[in-house]
Amino acid sequence: MQISSKEDYFKAWQEASENPENFWSKVASEYQWKKPWESVQSGNFTDVNIKWFDGATLNITENCLDRHLQERPDKTAVIWEPNGVDEKEITYTYKELHAEVCRFANVLKDQGIRKGDRVVFYMSMVPELLTGVLACARLGAVHSVVFAGFSAQALAGRIKDCEAKMVITCDESYRGAKTTPLKEITDEALKDCGSIEKVLIRVRTGASVPMKEGRDIELLPLLKEASPHCDAVEVAAEDPLFILYTSGSTGTPKGLLHTTGGYMVWAGFTFENVFQMQDDDIYWCTADIGWITGHSYITYGPLLKGATTVMFEGVPTYPEADRFWQVVDKYKVTHFYTAPTAIRALEACDIELVKRHDLSSLKVLGSVGEPINDEAWQWYHKEIGKENCPIVDTWWQTETGGIMISSLAGVTESISTYATYPLPGVIPQLLDSEANVIDDKSGEGNLCISKPWPGMARTIWGNHERYKETYFSAYKGKYFTGDGSKRDESGRYRITGRVDDVINVSGHRIGTAEVEDALNEHHHVIESAVVGFPHDIKGQGIYAYVICNNGKAPTSEEEQENFKKELNAVITKIIGPIAKPDQVQFVSGLPKTRSGKIMRRILRKIAAKDISNLGDISTLLNPEVVEEIKKGAGL
Numbered sequence: 185m186q187i188s189s190k191e192d193y194f195k196a197w198q199e200a201s202e203n204p205e206n207f208w209s210k211v212a213s214e215y216q217w218k219k220p221w222e223s224v225q226s227g228n229f230t231d232v233n234i235k236w237f238d239g240a241t242l243n244i245t246e247n248c249l250d251r252h253l254q255e256r257p258d259k260t261a262v263i264w265e266p267n268g269v270d271e272k273e274i275t276y277t278y279k280e281l282h283a284e285v286c287r288f289a290n291v292l293k294d295q296g297i298r299k300g301d302r303v304v305f306y307m308s309m310v311p312e313l314l315t316g317v318l319a320c321a322r323l324g325a326v327h328s329v330v331f332a333g334f335s336a337q338a339l340a341g342r343i344k345d346c347e348a349k350m351v352i353t354c355d356e357s358y359r360g361a362k363t364t365p366l367k368e369i370t371d372e373a374l375k376d377c378g379s380i381e382k383v384l385i386r387v388r389t390g391a392s393v394p395m396k397e398g399r400d401i402e403l404l405p406l407l408k409e410a411s412p413h414c415d416a417v418e419v420a421a422e423d424p425l426f427i428l429y430t431s432g433s434t435g436t437p438k439g440l441l442h443t444t445g446g447y448m449v450w451a452g453f454t455f456e457n458v459f460q461m462q463d464d465d466i467y468w469c470t471a472d473i474g475w476i477t478g479h480s481y482i483t484y485g486p487l488l489k490g491a492t493t494v495m496f497e498g499v500p501t502y503p504e505a506d507r508f509w510q511v512v513d514k515y516k517v518t519h520f521y522t523a524p525t526a527i528r529a530l531e532a533c534d535i536e537l538v539k540r541h542d543l544s545s546l547k548v549l550g551s552v553g554e555p556i557n558d559e560a561w562q563w564y565h566k567e568i569g570k571e572n573c574p575i576v577d578t579w580w581q582t583e584t585g586g587i588m589i590s591s592l593a594g595v596t597e598s599i600s601t602y603a604t605y606p607l608p609g610v611i612p613q614l615l616d617s618e619a620n621v622i623d624d625k626s627g628e629g630n631l632c633i634s635k636p637w638p639g640m641a642r643t644i645w646g647n648h649e650r651y652k653e654t655y656f657s658a659y660k661g662k663y664f665t666g667d668g669s670k671r672d673e674s675g676r677y678r679i680t681g682r683v684d685d686v687i688n689v690s691g692h693r694i695g696t697a698e699v700e701d702a703l704n705e706h707h708h709v710i711e712s713a714v715v716g717f718p719h720d721i722k723g724q725g726i727y728a729y730v731i732c733n734n735g736k737a738p739t740s741e742e743e744q745e746n747f748k749k750e751l752n753a754v755i756t757k758i759i760g761p762i763a764k765p766d767q768v769q770f771v772s773g774l775p776k777t778r779s780g781k782i783m784r785r786i787l788r789k790i791a792a793k794d795i796s797n798l799g800d801i802s803t804l805l806n807p808e809v810v811e812e813i814k815k816g817a818g819l
């Protein structure tokens with residue numbers, strides 16, 4: 185169902201709100217189901233037992249692949265652009281992609297993977313990451329992609345949590361001028377993961393890696409031998425499709441579980457309406473499949489809609505900081521979807537790097553992952569879109585499965601820093617500090633969603649209580665997003681950022697508690713507090729306040745530098761390099777309330793170098809420490 189005017193948008197939103205059953209059964213009937221549903225939606229946010237299309241059966245890959253074989257067998261489905269400019273791209277038509285996925289599914293089957301089994305992918309952006317997740321879906325197996333920047337320990341934690349049977353990895357990955365030894369990291373992780381029976385290795389760099397007899401097998405030779413036919417396994421609409429781990433404000437990462445039918449309908453519907461593609465358009469989302477954006481808007485969304493999707497292995501700055509623009513020019517990309525952090529980083533480079541490429545193919549620009557600041561928005565609009573391309577600022581989350589608030593390209597207006605309107609089926613509410621719904625047209629508060637939508641995560645793998653507690657306990661009967669938002673007179677939303685202890689570093693979600701737990705692993709650290717602070721390129725940076733054991737605090741600058749290196753090493757080992765603090769300040773204490781709660785508000789203000797409004801600190805347990813911390817921060 186393609187919405188093509190603003191009037192239609194308002195009508196669709198109204199209909200989806202008033203008569204969701206009718207609306208979603210219309211949208212869902214565009215797909216192939218093996219058995220029809222008995223009820224469109226059931227369950228509620230009080231019992232937290234949401235189901236969509238219950239009773240129906242399907243296979244999502246039939247909808248991504250088989251369904252297109254009649255109408256567009258020879259249309260390019262995927263263009264894979266390698267890391268290096270000298271290496272040749274790989275393209276698959278829909279027919280070829282279908283065959284590749286079937287081959288991969290047969291390999292998985294031969295290696296013992298069955299419906300419901302969990303398969304972890306720890307790969308860089310090679311084509312087999314995309315075909316591999318689809319191959320799992322073909323068999324009804326559950327994929328869980330772990331971003332290849334995470335450490336062995338982080339990988340092991342995820343494998344153990346979902347009790348995966350298989351890991352698929354590469355010998356090494358290429359990213360820019362760097363290689364990362366993924367197989368070595370996997371081996372380290374597997375030292376204590378009993379559930380893993382097989383490891384498939386996709387050779388990418390050709391580095392020599394140890395192979396464990398009986399467990400490790402090279403993937404490419406198996407694919408070559410495998411048959412390109414594989415029946416799609418029939419699964420229930422509410423059967424698991426994938427698990428994706430993400431950070432929260434407390435404890436270890438949570439494995440958000442997405443199920444099949446509702447996710448499919450949501451990924452397809454949101455992709456179609458937000459991006460408004462035409463048949464010969466070329467779409468490129470620069471995300472990594474290790475994050476939800478790469479699941480919904482490199483893989484499932486575009487393929488469900490029969491689009492051409494570009495998949496890029498490299499980084500924006502390699503071999504030069506014009507790589508994005510070079511690739512846009514090379515494939516005549518029409519729809520380009522990236523993150524504000526990338527926009528800001530590229531904006532900081534010489535404008536000649538943009539000007540040397542022909543970007544006239546572009547029709548629509550997208551932004552995702554964090555609030556986009558006005559300056560970056562204007563630059564994107566002017567220098568990349570040449571003031572001709574609507575920008576869709578898409579707000580959503582790992583938990584939501586797909587885009588929730590965004591303009592629809594060329595259909596509803598784009599406004600700098602505003603995600604604007606909720607998609608049909610999304611009913612946002614703003615809540616004030618007393619948990620009252622803000623009824624006025626405009627206002628500001630905590631962003632909740634009041635009704636179920638098809639793409640929402642159904643649970644946290646193995647921990648439904650945590651799911652209820654995290655998302656449905658702050659405001660009764662509502663899904664709480666963790667974000668704050670404003671709303672203007674016309675009902676358009678402007679997301680202001682997280683209101684919980686989650687920081688958004690270059691569009692990556694980092695839980696402060698996770699970083700603190702890791703820092704505290706250093707044998708000379710007693711306690712730490714981690715907060716976000718405004719960062720020109722990353723959006724937010726990580727600021728760590730660290731208390732050392734008596735007599736162990738570094739004093740000279742050199743000692744401090746060495747200590748910081750050790751802390752970085754600990755973080756890299758436990759989480760991965762993406763969680764390394766940008767700033768470390770050694771302190772003798774942390775500001776605490778009399779009940780022992782760390783006053784993060786004060787720490788955030790000091791980290792932001794803003795001490796104008798610290799509030800009343802006299803009621804603190806240790807007000808004197810605030811002066812010391814201010815001084816230490818050079819304020």
Ligand code: WT7
Nearest residue numbers: 552553554555577578579580581582679682693
């Ligand atoms: C958090 C979710 C959505 C896929 C990538 C991130 C922030 C995301 C926007 C946006 C303002 C945004 C929110 C959200 N966020 N998109 N367009 N404007 N903030 O997924 O890792 O689950 O992170 O990213 O704070 O809660 P994620």
